[in-house]
Amino acid sequence: MSIIYPVIHFSLALIEWVLISWAIRLWQQSTSLAMIVLPIVLVSISYDNIILSIGSLIGEGELLKTLSMLRFLLHYLVVPLFIVIGVELAHRAGASWANRVVRVLSWLIALGLTAIDVATHYLGLELVSIEFAGILRYHVANLSGPPIITIVVNLFVLLKLRVASLRVAERSRSSLCCPELCRWRSLSKSWVEVRQATLIIKVFALSGS
Structure with missing residues (x-):
């Protein structure tokens, strides 16, 4: 039982590396600078899952603590960028509400x-080691409540990408589904599924700690 959660995190990391290769190709094909955010976010999430999966192998100490500090920094830096990704993918899927103003606003909100x-949260961060479900990790020592920003951003992105994927599906049924449209449909669906799985695992781990 103790090996299940490390394996799940490692499996998610592998899935995310597959998505990274897709995201890089989509960024290269895109005319929007915002699409570079997608592979950056995926690399950060993959790093997060890798550290969680191998924490028990590294063992408690300064190495794992330093890697965990970087994990938290990446978390605080890139999680809000999910908003940019959600809006950008919705725009690429043809959502009328994802216009230029909304796209610029998504950057301002994310950076804020x-x-x-x-x-x-990060400045003055203190970490303590904790083991839960076979995962040895460093946890925030003075955690005062659930990560509201993370939960809200994840729910926002899941909702927007679900809407975008449904719109792409409608367009594909009404056309011959050109290669670019099919790629966007596949990416949107895979991204939603990975984010759902990651959110469930993180919330479950948080409740258990």
Whole structure:
């Protein structure tokens, strides 16, 4: 039983590396600079899952603590960028509400939330080791409540990408589904599924700690 959760995190990391290769190709094909955010976010999430999966192998100490500090920093820096990804993918899927103003606004909101997260959570961060379900990790020592920004951002992205994937599906049924459209449909569906699985695992781990 203790090996199940490390294996799940490692499996998620592998899935995310597959998505990274897709995201890089989509960024190269895209005319939008915002699409570079997608592979960056996926690399960060993959790193998070890798550290969680091998924490018990590294063992308690300064090495794992340093790697965990970087994990938390990446978390605070990139999680708000999910908003940019959600809006950008919705725009690429043809959502009328994802216009230029909304796309610029998504950047401002994401950067604002990043600044708030770093200022209120990362600066002065103290970590303590904890073991749960076979996972040895460093946990915030003075955690005062659930990660509200993380939960809200994840729910926002899941909702928007579900809407975007449904729109792409409608367009594919009404056309011959050109290769670019099929790629967006596949990416949206895979991204939603991975984010759902990651969110469930993180919330479950949080409740158990």
